[in-house]
Amino acid sequence: MAKSFDYSEQIAYPIDRVHATVTDRAFWQHRFEEAPEKLTLDDSRGPGTLTATMRDTIGASSLPGLVRKVVSGELKVERADEWGALDGDHADGRISGSSTGIPVKIDCTSVLRASGDVTVLDVSGSVQVKIPLVGGQIESLVRKLVGDMVGQDRDAIEKWLGDS
Incomplete structure (x- = not known):
């Protein structure tokens, strides 16, 4: 059974600047400058849109x-x-995740919304791991990792905007 989650982070910048950051190729390229081959960017859906796909390999250890x-x-x-x-x-978004080696699927909706002079990032979704007996435990672990990821995203956006 999939485990659902809701995370919310406040970003200390106005929504127009935050949205411009998450749809900026340079922001994503900077985040992955040490491993650019792991990143694919697609802005073909039109102005003010972007899909950033990251791939990585994690060793068993x-x-x-x-x-x-x-x-x-x-x-x-x-x-x-x-x-x-x-x-x-x-601005509406979507985050998805998957892996090989373990049948995990992450599916989220994401929303950037103005709240006065700051922006709120809301992420709601679910994680499902189809492994008998331990799948639920791994889902709980992945759910926590998604929460950590949302916080890291906030930190990266604020650092990018603070440095610009």
């Missing part, structure tokens, strides 16, 4: 013990962030 019990070798993971155009005081 870097995985939590519970996951190492069910995965042999490397784990190939993929995350895709898709942002739509800014529509007044909000």
Whole structure:
């Protein structure tokens, strides 16, 4: 059974600047400057939109013990962030994730919304791991990792905007 989650982070900048950042190729290229081959960017859906797809390989020794019990070798993971155009005081997005080596699927909706002079990033979704007996435990672990990822995204956006 999939585990659902809701995360919300406040970003200390106005929505127009935050949205411009998450749809800026240079922002994503900077985040992955040490491994540009792991990043694919697509802005073909039109102005103010962007899909950033990140791929990585995680060695077994870097995985939590519970996951190492069910995965042999490397784990190939993929995350895709898709942002739509800014529509007044909000922008809708989607985050998806998957992996090979372990049947995990992450599916989220994301929203940037104005809240006074700051922006709120809301992420709601679910994670599903189809492994008998331990799938639920791994789902709980992945759910926590998604929450950490949302916080890291906030930090990266604020750093980018603070440095510009």
